[in-house]
Amino acid sequence: MQITKFLSILLFTSLILVGCSDDDDNNLIPAIESPNVQPLGTSANDLLSDTNFRGVTIEIVSVQGFEPTTAAINTFRSFLEERLFKPDGITINQRTVSSSGLSPFNIEKIKQIETTTRTAFNEGDEITVYIYFADGTNDADDGSRVTLGTAYLNTSIVIYESTLRNLSANPNAPMLSTIEAATLNHEFSHLMGLVNIGTPLQSQHENTVSRGHCNVQNCLMESAIEFGNGMMDMLGNGVPELDPLCIADLQANGGR
Known part of the structure; x- marks a missing residue:
């Protein structure tokens, strides 16, 4: 995928070529947990600041055999520590589950799995994020466009680990851990409200064609990260970082 996404009210998807999908069905998760069933970007300040939540728990649920690499999780944790202001700390819990047997996936199926x-749901001054590592592909994938991950609700992400592994097996591809970390960081940045989806712009750097993305070259939130050339070039030096304009947005919304 490019690690890219088009702006939708509820959904951001990372693709090899620019693409998007929309979803507005929030009724598959019990209403009692409604704070975790909100439009994408609405929890940006809650994730970034300590105003309402002093800590964050990341619940990573992986299908057996499709767990993320330790290196990717370590990179992801460092990214969160750099950007989130959480005095009580960041907790990452991991566990495995059996395959759902529902592949190929769409967001309705992913919500059902969730x-x-x-x-883990928001409780007291702890906000939670759910990340599912899937054992299949997105049902919209074709020969020229594949989905690596999607931020689909305010505290929910899916990573298509099967697709990431297929990409990493290509000759001269970046290491799997690099692709995983880049996808995790990009998708979580959408939860943090980038770009202009819950975290207000402090300067004009939103891509006017691929809304919800940054127009600064080589930024983690750039839309034109294609595996063929763009992603290969960007990930050749490791996981891309947020550019200063994106960081300024996050800091103005309570982050580091």
Whole structure:
């Protein structure tokens, strides 16, 4: 995928070539957990600042055999520590589950899986994020466009680990851990409200064609990260970083 996404109210998807999908069905998760079933970007300040939540728990649920690499999780944790202001710390819990057997996936199926596998929800001054590592592909994939991950609700992400592994097996491809970390960081940045989806712009750097992305070259939130050339070039030097304009947006919304 490029690690890219088009702006939608509820959904951001990372693709090899620019693409998007929309979803507005929030009724698959019990209403009692409604704080975790909100439009994408609405929890940006809650994730970034300590105003309402002093800590964050990341619940990573992986299908057995499709767990993320330790290196990717370590990179992801460092990224969160750099950007989130959480005095009580950042907790990452990982566990595995059996395959759902629902591949190829769409967001409705992913939401269904979340209802049966998510166990952590906002409680007290702890906000939670659910990340599902799937054992299949997105049902919209074709020969020229594949989906690596999607931020689909205010505290929910899916990573298509099967697709990431297929890409990393290509000759001269970046290491799997690099692709995983880049996808995780990009998708979580959408939860943090980038670009202009819950975290207000402090300067005009939103891509006017691929809304919700940055127009600064080589920024983590750039839309034109294609695996063929763009992604290969960007990930050749490691996981891309947020540019100063994106960081300024996050800091103005309570982050580091």
